[in-house]
Amino acid sequence: MSRSELMAVSLGYALVLTALFTAVIVGGLLVARDALLDDYPPAIRERHGPQSPRGKRTAAVMGLLNALLFVAGMPEYRDYAFHWRVLVPRPVPWPLLAIPGYGVAVGAVSAVAEVLVA
Known part of the structure; x- marks a missing residue:
């Protein structure tokens, strides 16, 4: 390819996933x-009041749908060892990994x- x-x-898949997520x-x-x-700061949550049961x-359904969206796809994408090897270059750039850490x-x-x- x-x-x-x-x-x-890549752009096609990104656009489709972004559209579905949106x-x-x-x-x-x-x-x-x-x-x-629940994703807002405490001050906004207090001002709004408690979240309704609906x-x-x-929110639970939205979370489940988004999780399924990102997990579903071709079975070949579930080779997590491959993704780990690709994401962690050799030698490991420790200063860059310290930021998300x-x-x-x-x-x-x-x-x-x-x-x-609480």
Whole structure:
């Protein structure tokens, strides 16, 4: 496959997945406007009030649909060892990996703090 063909196929898949992801989000928000309330900062959640049961159900369905969207596809894409080998170049660029590692650490500390405060 030539480079231009590869780019065209990649762009096509990206556009389809983005359109489907957007359709799930917009469709879910049309069903329940507060479906994504849990993704907002605490001050906004407090101002809005508790999430409705319909919003909770819609958020769960949206999450499930998006998870299925990204997991489904050709079985060959499920070769996780291949993806790991491709994503982690040799030698490993540790300074670049420290950036997402820092984000994970801060996120974990924030999640634990939120659980302890709540």
